Amino acid sequence: MEKDGQGANARGDKRTISRDTICGMGPSSGVQITRIGVPRTARSGDTVRLSCSFRLNGDDLYSLTWWKDDHMFFNYVPSNSQPKSIYPAPGILVHVGVSTLHEVVLTVDHRASGILRCELLATTFEQDTMEAAMTVIEVPTRGPSVSGQRGDYQVGDLLLLNCSSPPSYPSTTLTWDINGRQTGPRETVVTYPGESDGSGRVSAWSGLHMWLHAHHFTHGALVVRCTATILHVYRVSTELVITDGRSLHTSPREGASTGGKSPPQITNIR
Numbered sequence: 635m636e637k638d639g640q641g642a643n644a645r646g647d648k649r650t651i652s653r654d655t656i657c658g659m660g661p662s663s664g665v666q667i668t669r670i671g672v673p674r675t676a677r678s679g680d681t682v683r684l685s686c687s688f689r690l691n692g693d694d695l696y697s698l699t700w701w702k703d704d705h706m707f708f709n710y711v712p713s714n715s716q717p718k719s720i721y722p723a724p725g726i727l728v729h730v731g732v733s734t735l736h737e738v739v740l741t742v743d744h745r746a747s748g749i750l751r752c753e754l755l756a757t758t759f760e761q762d763t764m765e766a767a768m769t770v771i772e773v774p775t776r777g778p779s780v781s782g783q784r785g786d787y788q789v790g791d792l793l794l795l796n797c798s799s800p801p802s803y804p805s806t807t808l809t810w811d812i813n814g815r816q817t818g819p820r821e822t823v824v825t826y827p828g829e830s831d832g833s834g835r836v837s838a839w840s841g842l843h844m845w846l847h848a849h850h851f852t853h854g855a856l857v858v859r860c861t862a863t864i865l866h867v868y869r870v871s872t873e874l875v876i877t878d879g880r881s882l883h884t885s886p887r888e889g890a891s892t893g894g895k896s897p898p899q900i901t902n903i904r
Contacts, residue, residue, distance in 0.1 A: 664760035665693050670752050672766035675865060677773070678743040678803075681729070685737045686752035686764070693756035700738055701751040702726060710735050725770065744772040744803035744834060769865070772835060774800040777870040778808065778862040786879040787846060787856075795842045797860035797872070801828075801835035806862035808840035813850065813857050820844065838862065851878040 671685035684700060700708040705723035712735070720728040725745025732739050740746070751765035782795045799806040805828050810817045817823050826839035840860070850856045854877055861871040 664758070665690055665695070665754050665756040665762050667752055667754050667762045667764040670750075670764045670766060672750050672768050674768065675867060676742055676746075676768065676770045677867065678770055679741065680770070681739060681741050682768075683737055683739055684750060684752075686754075687736065688754050688762070690756065693758050693760055696755045696757045696759075698735055699753040699755070701753060702746060703748045707740075708733065708738050742768075742770045744770045746770045747803065769804070771864055771867050772803040773864060773868045774802040774806060774862065774870075776800060778806070778860045778872045780858070780860050780872050780874050783874060783876065787876050788879045789846055789848050789851070791846045793842070793844050793846055793858075793876070795858065795860075795874070797840045797842070797862075799838040799862040801831040801837045802864060802868075803835045804864060805836035806838045806864055806868070808838050809861050809863070810840070810842050811857075811859040811861065812844070813852055814859075817842070817844075854878045 665688060667686060667688045669685075669687045671683070673682050676682050686698060686700070688698075695712055697712075698710045699706055702723050702725075705726075706721050707723035707726050708728055709719045709721070710717050711719070717735075718730055718733065720730050723746075725743045725747070727741040729739040729741070747768060747770045749765050750768055751763055754762045778797050778799045780795055780797050787793065797808050797810070799808060808825075810821070810823055812821065822841075822843040824841040824843070826841065828836040828838050830836050842858070842860075846856070856876045856878075858874045858876065859871050860874075861869065863869045
């Protein structure tokens with residue numbers, strides 16, 4: 635069974651940045667942004683809310699603008715008969731009907747990852763800005779796959795396995811476990827360059843090279859696990875059970891697979 639695990643939900647992971655936490659940024663008089671609220675992380679397809687609080691300090695507001703990197707996507711000019719304007723930006727869909735001067739509501743995909751900036755402009759042309767980073771995660775379409783196993787192994791053989799994970803944003807981090815412990819200096823782990831799908835998502839590839847010794851085969855079986863993770867949001871593993879060809883033990887653990895006999899089992903790891 636394939637299932638993604640979440641250490642903490644990306645939805646609602648909102649961080650507030652206030653003027654008190656930033657030194658030497660913006661004016662001490664005139665218009666002043668006091669804090670912004672931007673999620674640290676979201677998942678592709680999420681609806682997120684951006685907030686921008688400010689003080690005018692006697693000035694009149696001309697406009698409030700939201701930017702993603704160099705792309706303006708929301709502009710509010712209170713003196714206009716239609717104060718709200720939206721502009722195309724990759725990965726961002728503005729819900730203009732429910733967005734206001736103080737809060738903008740978006741649906742996002744992975745292309746919305748980057749620096750989000752609130753910009754305040756007074757009629758006196760006094761200006762202030764504040765920004766924060768957001769990462770929008772797009773998880774792989776399936777769990778990691780392990781390949782390279784053959785039908786029979788014995789002590790003294792060289793085990794060569796590859797683990798791959800489909801394109802995601804950001805790309806998954808792949809790690810290996812041997813009988814429940816992380817790989818060490820006796821095993822060689824090779825990280826190969828991933829391939830882009832042309833939309834900013836990148837696949838991940840990793841290789842495991844190890845010589846097999848008697849201590850690897852607990853009760854005649856070696857358990858190899860490849861785990862794919864993305865930050866605190868996504869964690870999925872594939873387990874492979876390899877039996878010692880010289881052993882009479884032929885009953886692998888239920889839910890796992892023997893090398894070369896059947897596809898690896900994908901399990902939820904929390």
